[in-house]
Structure formats: C-alpha cells, structure tokens
Amino acid sequence: LERMDKREILSLEFTALNIRRGILRMIRAGEAGHVGGALSSVEMMTALYFKLLRIDPENPKWLQRDRFVLSAGHKCLVLYATLAERGFFDKSVLDTYGALDSKIPGHPNMHKLPGVETNTGALGHGLSIAGGMALGLRLDNSPARVYVLMGDGELAEGSNWEAASAASMHKLENLIVFIDRNKLQISGPTNEVMNYEPLDERWRSFGWGVRIIDGHDFESIIDTVLQTPFEKDKPSVIIADTVKSKGLSFAEGKVSYHYWKVKPEEMEMAERDLDRIEENLKTKMEEAGL
Amino acid sequence: MINELRDPRKTFGEAVMEAAEKNPDILVLSADSSSGSGLGDFPKKFPDRHFEFGIMEQGVVGFASGLATTGKIPVFAAIAPFVTARPFEMFRNDLGYMNQNVKIVGRCAGLTYDQLGSTHHSIDDVAIIRTIPGVTIINPGDPVTIRKAVHAMINHIGPCYLKIGSPKMPVLYPEDVDFILGKGIVMKNGRDVTLIGTGTVLSKAVAAAELLEDSGVSVRLIDIHTIKPLDRGLILEAARETGKIVTVEEHFIAGGLGSAVAEICSQEYPVKMKMIGIGDQYAGNGPYEELLRQHGLQPDQIKEAVFKLLNN
Numbered sequence: 001l002e003r004m005d006k007r008e009i010l011s012l013e014f015t016a017l018n019i020r021r022g023i024l025r026m027i028r029a030g031e032a033g034h035v036g037g038a039l040s041s042v043e044m045m046t047a048l049y050f051k052l053l054r055i056d057p058e059n060p061k062w063l064q065r066d067r068f069v070l071s072a073g074h075k076c077l078v079l080y081a082t083l084a085e086r087g088f089f090d091k092s093v094l095d096t097y098g099a100l101d102s103k104i105p106g107h108p109n110m111h112k113l114p115g116v117e118t119n120t121g122a123l124g125h126g127l128s129i130a131g132g133m134a135l136g137l138r139l140d141n142s143p144a145r146v147y148v149l150m151g152d153g154e155l156a157e158g159s160n161w162e163a164a165s166a167a168s169m170h171k172l173e174n175l176i177v178f179i180d181r182n183k184l185q186i187s188g189p190t191n192e193v194m195n196y197e198p199l200d201e202r203w204r205s206f207g208w209g210v211r212i213i214d215g216h217d218f219e220s221i222i223d224t225v226l227q228t229p230f231e232k233d234k235p236s237v238i239i240a241d242t243v244k245s246k247g248l249s250f251a252e253g254k255v256s257y258h259y260w261k262v263k264p265e266e267m268e269m270a271e272r273d274l275d276r277i278e279e280n281l282k283t284k285m286e287e288a289g290l
Numbered sequence: 291m292i293n294e295l296r297d298p299r300k301t302f303g304e305a306v307m308e309a310a311e312k313n314p315d316i317l318v319l320s321a322d323s324s325s326g327s328g329l330g331d332f333p334k335k336f337p338d339r340h341f342e343f344g345i346m347e348q349g350v351v352g353f354a355s356g357l358a359t360t361g362k363i364p365v366f367a368a369i370a371p372f373v374t375a376r377p378f379e380m381f382r383n384d385l386g387y388m389n390q391n392v393k394i395v396g397r398c399a400g401l402t403y404d405q406l407g408s409t410h411h412s413i414d415d416v417a418i419i420r421t422i423p424g425v426t427i428i429n430p431g432d433p434v435t436i437r438k439a440v441h442a443m444i445n446h447i448g449p450c451y452l453k454i455g456s457p458k459m460p461v462l463y464p465e466d467v468d469f470i471l472g473k474g475i476v477m478k479n480g481r482d483v484t485l486i487g488t489g490t491v492l493s494k495a496v497a498a499a500e501l502l503e504d505s506g507v508s509v510r511l512i513d514i515h516t517i518k519p520l521d522r523g524l525i526l527e528a529a530r531e532t533g534k535i536v537t538v539e540e541h542f543i544a545g546g547l548g549s550a551v552a553e554i555c556s557q558e559y560p561v562k563m564k565m566i567g568i569g570d571q572y573a574g575n576g577p578y579e580e581l582l583r584q585h586g587l588q589p590d591q592i593k594e595a596v597f598k599l600l601n602n
Contacts, residue, residue: 067359110388117359119387122379128349129384132356132364135341139317140360159380162349170341 004051004222007290012218013281015085016046017274020247022081022094024270027262030098033106035260036251037151038077040182040215040242045082047221048147057087060114066144067133069118071126072151072180073107079116080104088115124157126150127177131167134175134235148177153185156194161206167235168207175235176228177208180215182244184255203237215240249273295458296433299397302454303328305440306365310336313444315363319343321350323368327397348377354392355384363391363444369403370396370412370453374419385449386422393443395452399429400490400540401568401585402456404578412453413568417545419451420518426450426471427518429547431492432462435515438469446471455490455540457578462496462513474521480510483596484528487538488514488547491587495538498592505593507600520550529559536564536596540587543567564599566592 004012019042027033049055053066070079077097084091089103093113096102103112107121117133120126126148134146154160167175179199187193196202200210209230213220221240228236244258245251248270251260260266306329310316318324318332318340333340343350347368354364366373373394374381385392396412403410419427426446430439436454443450467475474486478499485502487495492513499511510532512524529535535555537548548565555561568585575581582588586595 119383122383125352125380125384128352128380129356129359129388131349132353133359134356135353136357136360136362139338139362142360159348159352162343162346163352166343166346166349166353169343 004219006288009218010281010285010288010290012046012050015050016042017277017281019046019078019081019085020274022084022091023077024267024274025094026077026080026097026104027260028267029095032259032261033077033097034074034258035077036184036244036258037072037075037180037182039246039248040244041075041078041149041180042246043216043218044149044178044180044221044240045078047218047225049082049086051222052225053147054144057115060088064142064144067117067130067146069126069130069133069146069148070108070120071130071148072123072154073120075149075151075180076104076106076108079108083113083115089113123151123154124159127160127163127167130175131163131170131172134167134172135170138172138174145174145176148175150177150179152179152181152183152190152196153193155179155196164203164206164208171233172235173229173233176225177235177237179237179239180242181239182242184244184253184258186255186258188255199239207234209234209236210239212239212241215242216246247273247277292461292464294461296461297328297458298433298436298454299326299328299456301328301433301436302367302395302397302440303331305437307332307335309441309444310339313363315361316444317341317357317362317364319350319354319364319366321345321347321366321368321372327367327395329367347372348380351377351380351394352384355388355390358390358392363393365393365395367395367397369410370399370415371410374412374415374451378418381419382422386425389424390449391447393450393452395454397454398456399453400455401573401581402490402578404581405575407575408572411573413541413573414545415451415453416517416541416547417549420545420550424448425518426516428452428471428516429489430454430515431487431489431513432459434461434463434465434467435469438467439515442469442471453489459490460493462493469515472516472519472521474524475513475515476510476524477513478509478511480508481532482508483534483536483600484510484512484532485536485538485592485596486512486514486547486551488517489540491538491540491582494582494587494589494592497589498596501589501593502596507596514547517547517550520554522554525551525554526559529555529561534562534599536592536599537566538587538592539567540582541567543569562599562602564595566595
C-alpha cells in the first residue's frame with residue numbers, strides 16, 4: 001500500500017458519492033432508515049473497501065481475507081451500499097430495503113449476503129467478536145487484519161470495555177478500530193447523554209495505540225491506517241471526527257436524522273445535495289487537469 | 291462401575307483433554323473459570339490453546355464467536371448462570387444467530403452451588419437458552435454420559451450448551467452405553483407411567499423408579515440428556531403407551547424439561563402430567579440434599595408425586 005496521488009483521492013471521492021447515492025436508493029425503497037451514522041462513515045468505508053482491505057468480491061470467503069466488523073449495526077446502509085459498489089452483489093438488491101425477507105434487513109445478517117461478516121445490531125458486540133477473529137487469525141499465522149467500525153454512542157456499553165481489555169491483554173496487533181465520532185445519538189449530544197471524554201486517554205489507558213483524525217479526509221484515513229499498529233503489541237484505535245448525516249445539507253449535525261423518516265420534499269432536496277457534490281467534484285477534476 | 295461416585299467437573303475436564311488431544315482446533319477460554327471447571331490441567335498440557343480473559347463472560351462469548359469464524363472450536367466453561375443468564379444476548383446473537391461452532395459449558399448448574407444462594411443457582415438456563423434457535427442443549431445425568439456428551443458436542447457442528455453439576459454423582463450407565471445427541475435413553479420399560487429425568491437429578495428419578503417398582507407400579511424410565519432438540523418420537527410413544535408422564539428436573543418448572551415435554555404432548559397427544567421442579571420462587575440456600583428435599587426432588591417424594599398422579 002502506498003500513499004495516493006490527487007487522481008486517486010478524487011476517484012475515492014466519486015466512489016464515496018456513489019455510496020451516498022446507494023444509501024439514498026435504499027431510503028427511497030424503505031422510506032426510512034438509520035441514515036445519520038451511515039452518512040458520517042462513508043469516507044471510512046470507502047477507504048476500507050476501495051483501498052485498504054485485502055478482499056476479493058469474487059471469493060468472499062477467502063481464508064486470508066481481511067475482516068470487517070460493523071459493530072454499530074444500525075449503520076448497515078453504508079455497509080450495503082459499499083458492498084454493492086465494490087461488487088459483492090448486484091445493486092438491485094438495494095431496492096429491496098424494507099421489503100419482506102429482504103437480504104438487506106435493518107441490521108446486517110451474514111447468512112443473507114456475501115461480504116457481511118457478522119450479525120450485529122445490538123450495540124457493544126462487535127469488538128469482542130472482532131477480537132476473537134483477530135486472535136484466531138493470529139493463531140493461524142495469517143497476515144489478515146480485522147477492522148471494526150464503532151459508533152461513539154455505542155461506547156457507553158460496558159461490554160466494549162471488556163473487549164478493549166482483552167484485545168490489549170492478548171496483544172492483538174492485527175485489530176484496528178474506527179470510532180465514528182459524530183458526537184450525536186438519539187437523545188442528543190453524546191457527551192451530554194453519557195460522557196466518554198477524554199476518549200483518547202480512555203483508550204490509551206486500556207492499552208491501545210490511539211490516533212485522532214478527520215473522518216472525512218481520505219489522505220488522513222489512509223495514511224493513519226498505513227501507520228498501524230501504532231505501537232508494538234497493541235491494538236489500534238482511530239478516533240474519527242465526523243459530521244452526522246454528512247452530505248445532506250438539511251440534515252447535517254441534526255439529531256432528528258439519526259433515523260430518517262422521509263418527508264416527500266426531502267428526497268428531492270437530498271438528491272439536489274448529492275448532485276451539487278458531483279458538480280464540485282467535476283470542477284475539482286478539471287482544475288487538477290484530470 | 292455402576293453406582294461408583296465420580297466428580298462431574300473432573301470427568302468433564304478429562305474428556306475435553308481427550309478430545310483436544312485428537313482435535314487441534316479445540317481451544318479453551320476461561321473467565322477465571324478453567325481451574326474450577328475441571329480444566330486446571332489444560333493450560334499445562336496445551337499452553338498455546340488456553341486463553342484467560344478474567345471475569346468477563348460477555349466478552350468471552352463474543353471472542354468465542356469470532357474465534358469460531360476462523361475455524362476454531364472454542365470451549366468456554368464457567369459457573370452456569372454466568373455463561374447463560376448474564377451473557378444471554380451474546381449467546382443469542384453471537385452464537386445462535388451467527389450459528390457459530392462454540393461450546394458453552396455451565397458447571398455447578400442447578401442447585402449444586404447449594405449454600406451460595408440464588409445468584410449462583412442455575413435453574414433458568416434451560417428455559418432461556420431453549421428459546422435460541424439452533425442451539426443444542428445437553429444435560430447428562432451421570433459421569434459416563436458426561437464424557438460421551440463432551441465428545442458428541444465437539445463432533446456436532448453448531449452452538450451447544452452443556453450443563454453439569456458439582457457434587458460427585460453416581461455412575462448409572464455401563465461405559466459402552468449408546469449416547470446419541472437428540473435421542474433419549476429408555477432406562478427401563480414399563481406400562482403404568484413414564485418418569486422422565488434429566489441431568490443432576492436423573493439418579494433421583496432412577497431411585498424413585500425402583501421404589502415404585504417395589505410398590506408394584508410398572509414405570510417407564512427415560513433419560514432425556516438432550517433437551518434440545520427434544521426426542522419427540524420417544525416422548526409421544528411414551529405418552530401413547532403409558533398415558534401419564536412425570537418429569538423430574540433441577541430447574542424451574544417454568545420453561546424447563548417439563549414445559550418442553552408439555553409443548554409436544556399438549557398439542558399432539560395430551561396426557562396427564564406432573565412436573566417436578568422448582569416453583570415460582572428463589573430456591574433458598576443450604577445443604578444440597580436438603581434443598582432438593584425442599585423442592586420435592588428426593589426419590590421418596592418423587593414416588594409420592596407419581597402415586598398422587600396415578601390415583602387422581
């Protein structure tokens with residue numbers, strides 16, 4: 001893995017836009033969904049699936065593959081849109097969101113689709129499962145790594161801190177966690193609901209290597225992952241500061257869009273927002289002479 | 291030898307060691323619980339296959355699930371309520387819903403942690419774990435079948451819950467008894483009534499059957515060592531042929547073996563039933579045998595309950 005040039009970053013920006021369009025496509029089908037935390041994680045997911053993960057969509061059970069665990073299972077819209085964009089399954093699946101027995105339920109089910117590694121949804125489960133994967137892969141001398149995406153509201157679950165202790169005690173260097181710190185949860189600002197700060201110190205005290213980044217900046221995401229493990233014999237956590245509902249101007253940073261029940265005029269507004277992002281990206285391409 | 295007393299935890303631990311000798315995928319996970327589960331020698335013999343986590347049962351169940359996704363067979367044994375009631379959601383989602391090949395073992399189950407009280411009794415584990423689709427629940431009633439149950443659960447692919455007690459228990463079977471997951475064992479044939487026992491109090495049911503025979507009652511005695519999947523055919527056959535069923539378990543009446551039997555019989559072949567177990571109360575504390583008596587689980591009490599059903 002190498003650092004990227006401008007062209008590659010712009011290409012990732014376009015992919016991220018497509019993933020946001022995929023999220024809207026599911027929302028259009030299901031008329032509602034956990035959109036806020038899905039949109040705040042788009043850049044991390046894009047970087048993982050289009051740059052960082054060693055995976056093969058043609059062979060989703062490849063033993064040497066890197067694993068991705070979506071601990072905050074309600075962010076499933078971004079997982080589905082990313083997997084579809086990466087070619088794990090046909091994008092038409094996205095039109096079934098909300099339908100009876102759809103392969104893309106409101107929280108992911110590994111038995112329904114290739115590329116989904118775990119059944120999450122209840123918060124505070126993913127880190128332990130990922131820790132077990134990392135330990136198992138290490139026992140097999142596999143070069144594979146395990147990546148986890150957690151929400152920041154999820155951190156109030158005590159089970160996460162059991163897992164954090166165990167991952168550090170067992171020196172799981174091959175475990176890398178992203179925390180999507182969008183700072184909002186259903187009841188309000190996360191640190192007013194249950195304060196977790198200082199978050200970096202908290203993880204450090206549990207024996208992890210820690211970095212804080214801008215979770216919407218591709219260079220920062222990818223450069224940071226390339227530096228893992230941050231410390232020898234320690235698991236790594238990347239605290240990614242993000243904006244909830246990123247990309248939808250009317251919803252950004254608003255608690256009420258944690259779960260979006262779409263009003264008729266909103267879908268059009270959302271599409272206009274994404275069109276505007278596309279225009280901006282095209283201008284950037286031209287300016288860069290690409 | 292029949293009636294020889296053996297330690298169930300030691301028996302369990304030895305069986306895991308035997309299995310681990312043959313199968314390199316077997317790992318043991320501990321929540322500060324291996325030594326108390328008869329697995330004290332495992333880390334000595336297999337230092338690279340034993341993982342200590344400290345007292346964090348929810349975390350261990352999640353780690354076990356993740357390990358199983360890489361083809362390992364994690365065995366996690368601890369005090370029964372702490373691997374069932376406490377991490378129930380992890381058991382349901384990470385093992386059941388994800389259908390992972392993890393072996394959870396609740397030891398000192400039932401009332402066998404007698405004087406330690408209700409926090410340490412496990413008389414609801416069958417009721418709650420039974421609701422998880424795809425989980426096999428094994429509750430062997432003697433040391434010979436404990437050993438066989440360990441091998442059977444390792445050979446079975448899928449999540450399992452095995453429960454064992456704590457005090458020494460009598461051998462009830464010859465070493466070569468046939469033990470098949472999901473198949474009950476008819477220990478004695480009879481016509482008047484069927485007595486179904488499971489787990490730690492199977493020996494009480496055996497003794498009660500002998501008392502009943504002495505009194506001229508023809509008892510069919512069945513060991514249901516696998517509570518899920520339940521041996522539907524054997525139970526319906528007993529219902530049809532004896533017309534009366536008494537269940538004996540060291541568990542709440544709510545949701546246990548008796549409930550499971552009634553779920554089948556009440557819908558397919560209703561018969562008179564008596565469920566002997568613990569009612570809607572905390573079970574108390576004190577010497578084990580006295581606790582069993584408080585809840586009607588001693589052989590003479592089982593005999594009386596059967597008489598009452600027969601004469602009703």
